[in-house]
Amino acid sequence: MTATNGGPTPGSDATGARPGAGPDPARGDTVSAVVRQWQSVHPELDTGPMEIIGRINRCAALLQQAEDAPLRRAGLSRAEFDLLGALRRTGHELTPGELARETFSSGAAVTKRLKQLTERGLVERRGDTRDRRVAHVRLTDAGRGLVDGILPDQLAYETAVLSVLPPGDQGELAGLLAELLGRLEGRMGALRA
Amino acid sequence: MTATNGGPTPGSDATGARPGAGPDPARGDTVSAVVRQWQSVHPELDTGPMEIIGRINRCAALLQQAEDAPLRRAGLSRAEFDLLGALRRTGHELTPGELARETFSSGAAVTKRLKQLTERGLVERRGDTRDRRVAHVRLTDAGRGLVDGILPDQLAYETAVLSVLPPGDQGELAGLLAELLGRLEGRMGALRA
DNA sequence: CCTCACTATTTTACGAGTAAAACACGTGTT
DNA sequence: AACACGTGTTTTACTCGTAAAATAGTGAGG
Incomplete structure (x- = not known):
């Protein structure tokens, strides 16, 4: 996801x-x-x-x-964009495991996506020198360029779609959703703990 | 997106x-x-x-x-429950095509689900007498019983999950979502037409 | 009657995700 | 050192959904 x-x-x-x-x-x-x-x-x-x-x-x-x-x-699925976006917004390398947590998906899904994105030249991997189990993934210049090129379009598109609601309602909705989500996430965290 | x-x-x-x-x-x-x-x-x-x-x-x-x-x-996926629920709440037979529209899924997906649900004895089909292309699907007694048995549990569970929000906020949120959804659906309909 | 165009449904081929098993390595213990 | 155990990642087997092609049937023209 x-x-x-x-x-x-x-x-x-x-x-x-x-x-x-x-x-x-x-x-x-x-x-x-x-x-x-x-x-x-x-x-x-x-x-x-x-x-x-x-x-x-x-x-x-x-x-x-x-x-x-x-x-x-741009030839990307949402899942792929989320993965690239996680790398872009954190600004540093992430391991496959971190990417899985960051994008709310399974490790197996991340493995597959990384394979494809690597083949397309959008990300690169390097092994950790100390712990050879872990890999570090980073955006290539092409990958960073793609994300930066798409993001404004994506946001503009979303803005247009949401413009069916007046700005005041948008703010209210965002606030209520934040409250709901915050509490749901808290509750889920509590269940896990 | x-x-x-x-x-x-x-x-x-x-x-x-x-x-x-x-x-x-x-x-x-x-x-x-x-x-x-x-x-x-x-x-x-x-x-x-x-x-x-x-x-x-x-x-x-x-x-x-x-x-x-x-x-x-109860051994049902959400998609299967949606299909059974559509039959239950409309109260009459539906064709596969109607079920697809009703559950927002593709005809192929409906075909597969009907096959499984029929094998499990939850739905039955009969051919239309006039137009032999179309089938009519209805719940069996077991199917109706299953839906009626699950629905209260499902709603109680959802009520509990949403109880992280006070009732007033729930109402407000439902209203804003209704407004957004109504306009999005209207817009999509307009694009189609 | 035959055929063309259209509709309803199913089949096929395939893409994407998951869970669980398999691997590959560290690490602590003895 | 050797082993047991835990963790990071990949592989495997499978499910489910879709798009597009195939199938089956209706109905209007001619």
Whole structure:
């Protein structure tokens, strides 16, 4: 997964939405339609969680689809971009293990991506001199150039997509998501510990 | 996609988070740390979109991981549950094509899932009498029982996970997500049309 | 009736991720 | 020194999803 996104496969909703029928902008989103269906079948259930979780999942799916456009133009998947981005933003070499943690993916996935990115000349590896188990990965000049070239486009694209919401709402949304995410991450950390 | 990250597979964040270091509950979420890193490398860029898209992606990844627990106990993947749920909440038979649209997945994926679910005795199919190309799928009694048995657990689990946010914030978040999703879906629909 | 164009569904080939096993090395202990 | 154990990375076997091709069937023209 990309550092930023981490979506399971795109498009799984807790609720299951109705894309078939064209969305009616005046009546709300597809998730609210699904929730109404459930309510009419099981009126006794509290469908509150679907209104948040279903929408987060659906938004993630839609945003990802839209968002990948500038990346794909550069021939990169989101996962690959996240890996390169982790190297770029930390500014120093990272080991495969660190990259896996940084991009929320398995070590095996990182191994495969590094293989491809190395073949494409975007990253280089060198072995650690003290501990020969570990490798150190860094961006090549081409890799750094690619990231720096794509990032502005990517951000501009995302800005455009999000511009359907007024800036005030964007700030509020970012704040609420930060609160939710912070507490979820704390809780997960607590479970692990 | 994500402005920052773009992880397609589960867990991709627009920003690329730092799970390696334990999250510090007091200092914010992993996404804000990633955004700070980007800012220090490229101070001229507007990283605003990452604060929303990165967090949505990351939340989706975390919630899905947590959320799937009750499902897996019943031996169902999220995708399978979505398919069964679509049949349950609409209350009538659906064709494979309708199921694909309803669950936001490809027809091929639906074909595979139907095969498995049919073998497990959770759904049944019958051919249309007029148009022999189309099939009609319905839940068996076992399938309906399974969905009705799981759904309350699933919702209770989701309620517990979301309880890290006070109810007022939950409502606000649901509202903002509904607005975003409604407009995104409208825009996508407009692009298609 | 035959054929062309279109639609619904399934099949095929393949890409990408994961978990678990396999490797390859350090490190502490005796 | 030798061994057991832990850790970093890669390999293996497998699942699942997709895109595109193949299959099957309808319906309008001619």
